[in-house]
Amino acid sequence: MEINQNLKIEQSDLNSFAVLLLVLSGESSIADRTQIQKKTFIVNECGWNAITDYIFIGRGPFSKWVDLQLDALKDAGIVDETEESALIGTDNEVGFYCYSLTTKGKSVAKSVLDSINNQKLVDDTLKLLFALSKYTEEELELVSAILYVSRDKNLDFDGIVQAVHSFRPQFSEELVRKYLDKFNRTRSITAAS
Numbered sequence: 714m715e716i717n718q719n720l721k722i723e724q725s726d727l728n729s730f731a732v733l734l735l736v737l738s739g740e741s742s743i744a745d746r747t748q749i750q751k752k753t754f755i756v757n758e759c760g761w762n763a764i765t766d767y768i769f770i771g772r773g774p775f776s777k778w779v780d781l782q783l784d785a786l787k788d789a790g791i792v793d794e795t796e797e798s799a800l801i802g803t804d805n806e807v808g809f810y811c812y813s814l815t816t817k818g819k820s821v822a823k824s825v826l827d828s829i830n831n832q833k834l835v836d837d838t839l840k841l842l843f844a845l846s847k848y849t850e851e852e853l854e855l856v857s858a859i860l861y862v863s864r865d866k867n868l869d870f871d872g873i874v875q876a877v878h879s880f881r882p883q884f885s886e887e888l889v890r891k892y893l894d895k896f897n898r899t900r901s902i903t904a905a906s
Contacts, residue, residue, distance in 0.1 A: 728763035731829050732756050732838075733782055734814075734822040737792060739842030742813040744797075746783065747772050749812060751853040752845055753779050758860040759841055759896075760834050773857040783812065791818035852892075855884050859893050870897075 736743070736752045743749050754774035757764045767774045786792040797811050814822060829835055845853065855877075862868065862876045874889045 727828060728761055731825050732761050732763055733779060734825050735838050735842060737812065737814050738822045740846050742811045744811055745809045748850065748853060750775055750779055751857040754857050755845065755860060756838055756841060769861050773854050774861050790815055791821050855892055856896060859889060859896060
C-alpha cells in the first residue's frame with residue numbers, strides 16, 4: 714500500500730501500522746509521544762502482537778519502530794505535531810508536543826483499517842482505546858508495566874503483581890492486582906477475536 718512517494722506500507726507491516734493508526738485515530742489529539750508509546754504497547758498486547766521491538770525504559774515500554782514511524786508519518790503529512798504548553802502553578806510553563814491525524818491521515822487510517830481482515834479485533838481495539846482515553850498518565854504507566862511484565866510466561870498472577878510492585882514501588886500490590894485482573898479479562902476478550 715503506497716501512501717505517497719516517501720511512505721509505503723509493506724503487507725508485512727500492515728498490522729503494525731494499523732495499531733499505530735488506531736491509537737492516533739482514537740482521540741482528536743494525544744499529548745506526547747510517551748502516551749502514544751504506552752497506548753500502542755497496550756493495544757498491541759491486547760490481540761495484535763504486531764510490533765515486536767518493545768523494550769522497557771524509564772517511563773514504560775518503548776518501540777524504536779513506533780518512534781521512527783511517527784517521524785515518517787509526520788514527514789508524509791499524515792500526522793500533525795504541534796507544540797503546546799501548560800502553566801503549572803504560577804510561573805512554571807511546561808512544553809510538550811501533541812499529535813493528531815491530518816485530514817490526509819484520517820483517509821490513510823481508514824484505508825489501512827479497511828484492509829484488516831479482522832473487523833472484530835478493530836472494533837474491540839476502538840472500544841479499548843475509548844476506555845484508555847479516560848486513563849491518567851499514571852494509570853497508563855501501570856497498565857503498560859503490568860502487560861510488559863506479563864510477557865514473562867514463568868510468572869503467575871502473584872509473581873506478576875510482585876514484579877510490577879518491586880519494579881514500580883509507587884504502585885501498591887492491591888492496585889496492581891486490580892489492574893492486572895481487569896486487563897486479563899480484556900485480553901481474554903480480544904484474544905478470542
